[in-house]
Amino acid sequence: MTPQLLFYILLGIIIAKFLFDTYLNALNAKHFNDEIPIELEGIYNKEEYQKSQNYKKVNYKFSLITSSFSIITTLLFFLFNGFYFVDEIAKGFSTNSIVITLIFFGIIIFASDILTIPFSYYKTFVIEEKFGFNKTTIKIFIFDKLKGWLMMAIVGGGILALITWFYQITTTNFWLYAWALVSVFSIFMNMFYSKLIVPLFNKQTLLEDGELKTAIENFSTKIGFKLDNIFVIDGSKRSTKANAYFSGFGSQKRITLFDTLINDLETEEIVAVLAHEVGHYKKRHIIYNLLLSLLLTGFTLYILSILVGNQTLSNALGVEQASFHIGLIAFGILYSPISEITSLFMNALSRKFEYQADDYAKNNFGSKPLISSLKKLSKNSLSNLTPNKLYVKIHYSHPTLSQRVINLKK
Numbered sequence: 001m002t003p004q005l006l007f008y009i010l011l012g013i014i015i016a017k018f019l020f021d022t023y024l025n026a027l028n029a030k031h032f033n034d035e036i037p038i039e040l041e042g043i044y045n046k047e048e049y050q051k052s053q054n055y056k057k058v059n060y061k062f063s064l065i066t067s068s069f070s071i072i073t074t075l076l077f078f079l080f081n082g083f084y085f086v087d088e089i090a091k092g093f094s095t096n097s098i099v100i101t102l103i104f105f106g107i108i109i110f111a112s113d114i115l116t117i118p119f120s121y122y123k124t125f126v127i128e129e130k131f132g133f134n135k136t137t138i139k140i141f142i143f144d145k146l147k148g149w150l151m152m153a154i155v156g157g158g159i160l161a162l163i164t165w166f167y168q169i170t171t172t173n174f175w176l177y178a179w180a181l182v183s184v185f186s187i188f189m190n191m192f193y194s195k196l197i198v199p200l201f202n203k204q205t206l207l208e209d210g211e212l213k214t215a216i217e218n219f220s221t222k223i224g225f226k227l228d229n230i231f232v233i234d235g236s237k238r239s240t241k242a243n244a245y246f247s248g249f250g251s252q253k254r255i256t257l258f259d260t261l262i263n264d265l266e267t268e269e270i271v272a273v274l275a276h277e278v279g280h281y282k283k284r285h286i287i288y289n290l291l292l293s294l295l296l297t298g299f300t301l302y303i304l305s306i307l308v309g310n311q312t313l314s315n316a317l318g319v320e321q322a323s324f325h326i327g328l329i330a331f332g333i334l335y336s337p338i339s340e341i342t343s344l345f346m347n348a349l350s351r352k353f354e355y356q357a358d359d360y361a362k363n364n365f366g367s368k369p370l371i372s373s374l375k376k377l378s379k380n381s382l383s384n385l386t387p388n389k390l391y392v393k394i395h396y397s398h399p400t401l402s403q404r405v406i407n408l409k410k
């Protein structure tokens with residue numbers, strides 16, 4: 001294959017992905033005004049539903065603007081040999097290929113993040129603000145960015161440097177070492193994320209004694225599952241939207257409840273949400289997800305190891321001498337159709353897991369409080385009650401509210 005042809009294939013992949021996403025979003029938007037399914041009637045009054053429909057429309061328009069901006073800048077970068085110029089800048093700093101790789105990705109990631117700041121600012125302080133969700137201050141917004149960059153530089157930079165180094169010393173076999181590194185890191189993060197990373201952004205406190213704690217203890221005795229690591233996180237610092245999640249395993253397992261969730265829901269409903277989370281743990285979803293993502297990572301790294309040193313990849317992006325970082329960029333684009341397919345599969349599996357966790361909550365606690373909590377949470381985040389079927393298949397990690405309610409009522 002000539003570099004010229006590969007260049008057009010890469011462009012084709014980027015454009016096709018944009019067109020497909022845009023089509024899918026438009027398809028989804030066509031259903032914004034559909035009738036509310038019978039099982040969800042009464043969630044909103046007329047005025048509230050109007051508000052939720054406005055929210056969907058505003059977000060749809062906004063995503064159209066951001067994705068158009070993003071594809072235009074990407075195409076311009078491609079057509080004007082952006083990768084070649086950044087490569088030249090990086091080479092100007094050092095002859096060490098690890099340093100070059102770090103500077104190269106540093107520039108690209110940092111620059112694209114800077115370009116998207118106005119959009120995330122608008123999303124938080126105009127759209128979310130207008131609909132009453134935003135609690136973030138400018139100060140929190142700026143510090144979140146800075147902390148995010150610092151973490152990216154240390155963690156992302158460290159991993160990238162090691163992988164580049166593995167490539168240097170072992171070339172074709174580097175994927176095995178990279179896989180081992182990423183696996184150890186993922187397992188470590190899965191276990192200690194709540195202890196190491198979350199505190200940089202949020203305060204977590206053990207759930208205090210009281211009605212809720214007693215109710216949870218009663219439930220935990222009933223199912224014979226130790227639930228002593230329940231934390232409340234100050235999600236209200238940024239947004240009124242509520243959430244709960246399970247993380248870690250073994251001695252590190254814990255359930256985190258947003259303070260907004262505790263404010264929005266009745267005690268029974270919170271225990272139902274918790275029962276759903278315990279369902280994920282009991283059905284080993286956390287372990288399965290971790291193992292699957294490790295397998296996928298191994299597969300991706302293996303394909304990467306076959307392609308990354310290929311001269312044509314670098315030439316296609318206007319760089320004469322094949323190098324790891326340029327190969328990685330070209331590979332990332334070539335691989336994106338495959339990752340669309342794997343994410344389709346992962347989302348389908350995740351939706352299956354959600355049904356299982358709902359069933360667990362239904363059988364061990366009750367469906368009624370879970371239904372009412374799901375409805376409240378959906379209402380409070382103005383979520384879409386009438387999404388398009390294809391859109392759900394491709395993008396949803398959870399079944400739709402109406403699917404979950406129907407399943408819980410079975």
Ligand SMILES: [Zn+2]
Binds near residue numbers: 276277357
């Ligand atoms: Zn779940």
